[in-house]
Amino acid sequence: MRKTTFENSGEERKKLTLPSRKGVDSNGFIINPTGKNNIQPSFKPVLYAVVSLLQELFTEKVHSIYVYGSVGRGEAKEGLSDLDLTVILHSPLTDAETHMLHGATERLLQGFNTISKVDYDLNLYQDVLAKENVYEHGFWLRHMCTCLYGEDLATNFKRMKPNEKVSLALNKNFLQVVSHYRQALLEETLSASKKRTILKRMIRGVYLKINVQDESWSTDITENLSIIQHYFPDERLFSDVEHMLHSEEELSQETLLIVVESFLNWYDKQR
Known part of the structure; x- marks a missing residue:
């Protein structure tokens, strides 16, 4: 070219x-910019407190939890950055459970000043593994997230190069x-x-x-x-x-x- x-x-x-x-290796495969070792020490307490909260609230429903975004990349700014989590569920949250999650998260964050808010990306286990979603959920877990809890579903997907199906x-x-x-x-x-x-x-x-x-x-x-x-x-x-x-x-x-x-x-x- x-x-x-x-x-x-x-x-x-x-x-x-x-x-x-940018962001690919010598063979053109996309490099995952997140990793447990990238997480800055000041963000670990709130990160793992939120993970524990999800486990406590939805023990049976939560399959796995992943971090992405600036915290996962080690680029977060204290007091300004959001905490971005992808949560894979066995079944959907009810309206009452969703309300409970937001309320519990707000109360938890009162004890921390390192992040501005938590964004939950909630997905169902069966949707993530569906063949038609490999370029969305499969790509996302394999290349944009790091597993913090549960079975790491990223291992179900191959590495990818930039392609139109992913971008679309x-x-x-x-x-x-x-x-x-x-x-x-x-x-x-x-x-x-x-x-x-x-x-x-x-x-x-x-x-x-x-x-x-x-x-x-x-x-x-x-x-x-x-x-x-x-x-x-x-x-x-x-x-x-x-x-x-x-x-x-x-x-x-x-x-x-x-x-x-x-x-x-x-x-x-x-x-």
Whole structure:
């Protein structure tokens, strides 16, 4: 494949040879960036307290528990980062059990100040192992998570290279999600955290449209944006997104709405 190198005049933009092949090994297989040894010591107490909570509340239902995201990668920031857990269940939680879980989690977190909140990704055992979900659940466990409790289902799946089936599975309903964000910006006053989530989701969504071409699997949002900018070097929209992503000032809801609307128009033209 032809290699191309771009260099932006901005100080923060570095040379990048395309395809970048970020996040893959010498044979092109995706590298799992998470691991027990990566978890920072300051996050271990709250992590294992939440794992113990899940075991206590749902002893019979919980099959296995996995960490992913910044805590699993060892990149979490105290007081700012979320704790992201994938939980495999033998049967669904009832509404009452879901309510109980959220309440118990809130009470537990009162004793810790290292994480902002816990996000539970709940999945059923039979769905995870279903053949039609190998590029979604199978990929996710094998390449994005580390098992903390129970039987590690990741061992049921082979290593993968970047491919369209994975990107499509993880990026499904992307336009609908961004359109929903646009409506929320029009109707609600969003928190600073929610506004940054919108910004990151747009970046991630575009990256998943080009990562197969780039032969890469980057989990870093800043790196995602850098790769995007090298594939679309003349697109002003991504310079605006970059400025908003790195700004220390609170993100203006009105400005973000303009960017989201511009993004939707741009994305529609790419299809």
